[in-house]
Amino acid sequence: xxxxxxxxxxxxxPSPWGMTHGMSRLAVIxxxxxxxxxxKKALNxxxxxxxxxxxxxxxxxxxxxxxxxxxxxxxxxxxARKMPALDKFEMLKVQEFLVQYGINExxxxxxxxxxxxxxxxxxxxxxxxxxxxxxxxxxEAGDSPQATRFLRIVRRYYWQVDxxxxxxxxxxxxxxxxxxxxxxxxxxxxxxxxxxxxxxxxQDYQQWILGPEGKTKAVVRQTPxxxxxxxxxxD
Amino acid sequence: xxxxxxxxxxxxxxxxxxxSGVVAKESPIITSAKLGRQYNLGPYLTQIDPVPEGDVLYLxxxxxxxxxxxxxxxxxxxxxxxxxxxxxTRMLQWRQKAKDKREIRMVVGTEMGWTQVxxxxxxxxAVLAILINEEVxxxxxxxxxxxxxxxxxxxxAESKVHQMFAQGTWSNWNSxxxxxxxxxxxxxxxxxxxx
Numbered sequence: 275x276x277x278x279x280x281x282x283x284x285x286x287x288p289s290p291w292g293m294t295h296g297m298s299r300l301a302v303i304x305x306x307x308x309x310x311x312x313x314k315k316a317l318n319x320x321x322x323x324x325x326x327x328x329x330x331x332x333x334x335x336x337x338x339x340x341x342x343x344x345x346x347x348x349x350x351x352x353x354a355r356k357m358p359a360l361d362k363f364e365m366l367k368v369q370e371f372l373v374q375y376g377i378n379e380x381x382x383x384x385x386x387x388x389x390x391x392x393x394x395x396x397x398x399x400x401x402x403x404x405x406x407x408x409x410x411x412x413x414e415a416g417d418s419p420q421a422t423r424f425l426r427i428v429r430r431y432y433w434q435v436d437x438x439x440x441x442x443x444x445x446x447x448x449x450x451x452x453x454x455x456x457x458x459x460x461x462x463x464x465x466x467x468x469x470x471x472x473x474x475x476x477q478d479y480q481q482w483i484l485g486p487e488g489k490t491k492a493v494v495r496q497t498p499x500x501x502x503x504x505x506x507x508x509d
Numbered sequence: 510x511x512x513x514x515x516x517x518x519x520x521x522x523x524x525x526x527x528x529s530g531v532v533a534k535e536s537p538i539i540t541s542a543k544l545g546r547q548y549n550l551g552p553y554l555t556q557i558d559p560v561p562e563g564d565v566l567y568l569x570x571x572x573x574x575x576x577x578x579x580x581x582x583x584x585x586x587x588x589x590x591x592x593x594x595x596x597x598t599r600m601l602q603w604r605q606k607a608k609d610k611r612e613i614r615m616v617v618g619t620e621m622g623w624t625q626v627x628x629x630x631x632x633x634x635a636v637l638a639i640l641i642n643e644e645v646x647x648x649x650x651x652x653x654x655x656x657x658x659x660x661x662x663x664x665x666a667e668s669k670v671h672q673m674f675a676q677g678t679w680s681n682w683n684s685x686x687x688x689x690x691x692x693x694x695x696x697x698x699x700x701x702x703x704x
Contacts, residue, residue, distance in 0.1 A: 297663065300642060334631055344628055345682045347635050348670040356672065374674040376681070398632070413605070438632050445598055475595065480580070482559055 278363050279328040282465045284397060289402055291319040292361075294396045295354035298435060308411035313420050316404050318413070320352045321400035328438065329392040335387040335395055342388075346395070349375070353392050360396065365389055394469070407445050412450040425451045429458060440472055440487040448479035449470065452508065511581075518581035518618030519564050525651060526567065538567035544574075550574060560599040565616075573612045576600060581618040583625035583649070587636050601643055615640060616648040623649050624686040627666065637663055652692055652704060665699040 286292070290302035304346055334343055341348055349371070356367040367379040368389040372380035408424065415421035428443050435443070444462065462468055462476035523538045533536055535551030542563040547554050552567040557563045557576060565577040578596065580586040590597055600613045615636075617623060626647070629635040640647050640656070641680040647654045654662070655678060666689075673679040675703050 296638070297641070297660075297667075332632055341682050343630050347627070347629055347638060352671050352674055371674070374677065374679065376679055402634075403642075441594070445595075449602075478559075491703050509536055 278393060279399075280360050280393065281329045282365050283322040283326040285324065286361060287319055287359070287400070288315050291316065291400060292359050293354075294358055294360060294400075295351055295402070296399050297351070298354075298401075303403060305408055306407070310420070311410055313408070316408050317420065317423055317464075320401065320408065320424075321403045321427050323384055323397055323404065324427065324439075325434065326397050327401065328345045328434055331390070332394045332398065332436075337381075337384050337387045338391060339377070350392055350395055350399075354396065360393070363389075363393065368392065393441055398439075402442065405442055409425070409449050415450055416452045416454055418426055419452065421450050425458065426455055432458070432462075435470060437472065437492060440468075441475065444472065444475055445480065446482060452483055459483075511585075512583040514618075514698070515579075516522050517580045517586070517615075520647040521618060521650075522579050523565055525576060526565070528554070531569050531571075533570050533572075534566040540564060542566040557603060560603050563592070563600075570611070572610075574607075574610060575605060575612050575614065577614045577616050577648075579618065580617040582621065583623045583636065584615045586615060586617055587625050587628065587633075590636055590639060590645065591633055597639070597645070602643075607686075612646075613647050619649070620650040620652075620691050623692070624689050654703065658703060661697070662701050662703065665701045667679070669699055680700060 275348045284292075290299050290306070293299035293302070353368065353371055356371065357363050365385060368384045369380055372385060372388060379386070405418055412418070412424060414419050415424075425447060428447050432440060432443055444459070450459070459476045463473050463480065465473070470475075512578075525539055526532050526538060530569060533551055537550070539550075541549050542548060542557050542560075542565075544555070544558055547556055550566070552609040553568060553574060555574055557566060560576065562577045565575070567575055569575050578586075578589070578600065580589060596613075597615075604611045604613045609647045617626075626649075627635050629638070634642075637647070637659060639645075641659050641689040644656050646656055647659060650660055670679075670685065689695040691704045695701065
């Protein structure tokens with residue numbers, strides 16, 4: 275049987291990050307402490323996912339059934355139950371699923387295409403979960419070594435990944451790096467080969483950090499009424 | 510017509526909030542709140558920055574400032590989150606800035622076609638999954654779903670699908686979601702408590 279290979283970066287991902295079932299992974303992630311050891315693990319997973327995503331293609335092939343693609347989540351999670359970590363990936367499990375889905379004698383091409391699609395989809399899901407967790411754990415971490423490492427990872431991969439991943443990395447960079455992210459944001463804003471939406475987002479995030487007067491904003495509180503404005507790094 | 514339905518959904522929702530008694534006595538219900546402006550919600554002056562536009566803003570009887578995104582249908586919400594993911598992102602940032610004082614919510618005006626919250630194609634993530642992940646409650650019609658309830662709904666739907674795959678009783682997605690045309694039907698079909 276034609277087989278799709280799991281990029282080596284995705285093998286032995288630490289738990290819970292490597293769990294293929296998204297909701298199960300989320301339940302564990304929510305209980306994780308944001309101590310330096312966990313942050314280091316998450317940064318490592320993030321980088322491995324980004325590296326793997328450069329080797330995987332999310333575009334669904336024409337062979338994939340349209341209705342399966344429209345409501346993909348539950349099919350993906352069924353495959354995740356069968357293969358709870360990417361180390362457990364097997365083409366045969368994908369073939370079994372297709373039969374249960376109602377496709378008698380699924381072709382080698384179809385099995386390969388569904389397997390490849392699932393692999394990429396799970397990797398992106400792990401990437402998103404990791405990034406989301408890091409965004410909360412490192413919010414406005416600015417000068418910390420972890421934030422520095424995060425920005426280094428972003429700089430390494432940003433220009434190679436697709437638009438959707440770029441969008442999420444951009445926001446996370448602003449949230450985590452705050453002022454430290456400004457050079458990256460500026461370079462994106464002034465890169466005319468980048469799509470206008472991303473360039474605008476880069477500009478918006480710079481303004482968010484700097485404020486309308488081009489200086490880092492501070493929180494202003496006036497008693498007895500709260501004036502809730504955007505907090506600056508110096509808060 | 511879509512725009513009219515959208516405006517109607519926002520007004521209907523604002524009216525529902527007023528009727529349900531969740532709005533603090535001293536607070537107005539602001540519709541179409543804008544970035545950069547200050548709003549007086551009784552004891553609080555507030556802004557919605559960095560959210561460009563908020564459909565409904567008010568101070569609740571729970572003491573929290575609430576910001577809602579309202580769409581007339583689940584399909585419209587799905588389109589919004591797909592084409593303008595930054596709206597939710599900005600709302601999350603707004604909430605994060607004062608987590609113990611602020612709440613956000615997605616509102617869908619009608620139950621018709623509500624199962625679109627389960628749909629996701631290619632790089633999309635299903636609306637319901639996004640909201641559970643980000644801990645954003647959802648209102649469908651007049652039914653307020655808490656995040657735990659949404660989580661339960663998702664898990665039950667998933668279990669039902671998986672059971673049908675495993676037992677060989679699976680037909681197709683149309684037949685599956687036909688059993689869930691209303692939230693009431695869904696309660697019966699999935700054995701979940703929603704209403």
